[in-house]
Amino acid sequence: MAKTAVMEGSLAVAHAVASCRPQVITAYPISPQTHIMEELAKFTANGELKAKYIRVDSEFSAASAIFGSSATGARSYTASSSQGLLLMTEVIYAMAGTRLPVVLTGVNRTISAPITIQVDHQDTMALRDTGMIQLYVENAQEAYATHIQAFKLAEDHDILLPTMVCMDGWVLTHSFEQIKLADQNLIDQYLPPFAPKYRLDPKNPLTYGAIANDEVPEFRIMIHEAMERALGKIDALALEYQKMFGDYFGGVIETYKCEDAKTVIVAMGSIIGTIKEAVDALRERGEKVGVVKVRSYRPFPGAALFDALKGADTVAVIDRSLSIGKSGPLAGDLKSYFYGKRGPRVFSFIAGMGGRDVTMGTIDSMIEKIKATETADLPDVDFFDVKRQYLD
Numbered sequence: 308m309a310k311t312a313v314m315e316g317s318l319a320v321a322h323a324v325a326s327c328r329p330q331v332i333t334a335y336p337i338s339p340q341t342h343i344m345e346e347l348a349k350f351t352a353n354g355e356l357k358a359k360y361i362r363v364d365s366e367f368s369a370a371s372a373i374f375g376s377s378a379t380g381a382r383s384y385t386a387s388s389s390q391g392l393l394l395m396t397e398v399i400y401a402m403a404g405t406r407l408p409v410v411l412t413g414v415n416r417t418i419s420a421p422i423t424i425q426v427d428h429q430d431t432m433a434l435r436d437t438g439m440i441q442l443y444v445e446n447a448q449e450a451y452a453t454h455i456q457a458f459k460l461a462e463d464h465d466i467l468l469p470t471m472v473c474m475d476g477w478v479l480t481h482s483f484e485q486i487k488l489a490d491q492n493l494i495d496q497y498l499p500p501f502a503p504k505y506r507l508d509p510k511n512p513l514t515y516g517a518i519a520n521d522e523v524p525e526f527r528i529m530i531h532e533a534m535e536r537a538l539g540k541i542d543a544l545a546l547e548y549q550k551m552f553g554d555y556f557g558g559v560i561e562t563y564k565c566e567d568a569k570t571v572i573v574a575m576g577s578i579i580g581t582i583k584e585a586v587d588a589l590r591e592r593g594e595k596v597g598v599v600k601v602r603s604y605r606p607f608p609g610a611a612l613f614d615a616l617k618g619a620d621t622v623a624v625i626d627r628s629l630s631i632g633k634s635g636p637l638a639g640d641l642k643s644y645f646y647g648k649r650g651p652r653v654f655s656f657i658a659g660m661g662g663r664d665v666t667m668g669t670i671d672s673m674i675e676k677i678k679a680t681e682t683a684d685l686p687d688v689d690f691f692d693v694k695r696q697y698l699d
Contacts, residue, residue: 473604
């Protein structure tokens with residue numbers, strides 16, 4: 308039977324991963340990912356989880372080891388943050404290129420320098436072109452459900468791509484919430500054992516990552532097409548999860564009070580809760596404002612976003628990351644999809660980098676900035692809650 312318990316977000320993720328019965332887990336500690344791996348270590352040590360738990364000597368090794376285990380047909384998992392994720396970059400490209408359905412938790416943390424352990428999205432968004440699916444969550448319960456869905460999505464024979472669940476460090480991993488834990492028998496029905504389409508087997512030799520020379524475009528296109536197929540799968544798996552467990556956590560986007568909204572705020576991750584509170588307050592003052600939460604950053608849900616935003620006059624995209632020399636990555640992707648289509652004005656706002664708070668006051672300031680800005684004055688990117696004395 309399902310049960311509820313108050314627990315840290317990291318422990319909720321560990322429970323979700325353990326319930327998916329991974330066969331190989333690789334671990335290298337980096338804050339704020341550490342508690343996930345500590346809890347999984349406990350599960351394997353006390354026999355609750357029958358898995359090979361490998362303590363490796365770097366994040367590159369963590370990714371490399373599960374590259375090998377996934378290639379042999381074992382359900383495989385790891386987690387990392389910040390510089391650790393970037394150290395995995397080479398292997399993640401190879402995982403996507405060899406179609407290995409590894410699941411990874413990307414616990415969001417700022418990349419140095421300067422050194423900090425606070426949260427933003429620069430680390431995971433830097434991996435957007437690797438071929439790895441990226442799903443962003445708002446709270447710990449959504450993180451729990453999304454990890455279970457992620458294994459099913461990654462291992463689908465129409466997809467077969469590494470999949471990363473991205474959750475804000477500290478804010479989600481180290482906060483306590485009441486978590487609904489699904490019944491293990493139902494999880495086993497929802498997520499059967501991994502049935503690899505291809506695997507390394509001495510009796511049936513295969514080569515992974517062979518020299519392609521002239522065939523590289525075709526490989527990249529196959530990954531791209533698998534990503535596009537994943538858009539529909541993400542929605543379908545969420546509905547299947549809801550039917551079996553009673554809760555809906557999924558879809559490529561989620562809308563909130565957008566039906567009559569003239570201004571819509573688009574964002575990802577834990578700040579969505581604050582934005583919803585701000586929208587409620589703004590609506591009490593007569594402002595027609597809504598929110599769109601982007602869950603799937605890769606594959607990019609362009610059509611779903613266009614449909615949700617086409618009735619708005621203005622869109623404020625909040626990135627907790629910066630594509631230096633351009634704008635926010637999410638805003639840039641949205642603008643490029645809207646290019647040539649009749650759509651709203653899109654503002655690129657940067658807020659919350661390096662763990663700086665995004666408050667209801669921040670949202671109010673953005674709405675006021677939009678009202679005061681004429682089309683001709685639209686900046687490529689605008690920064691909020693910045694200490695200007697350090698810049699002058």
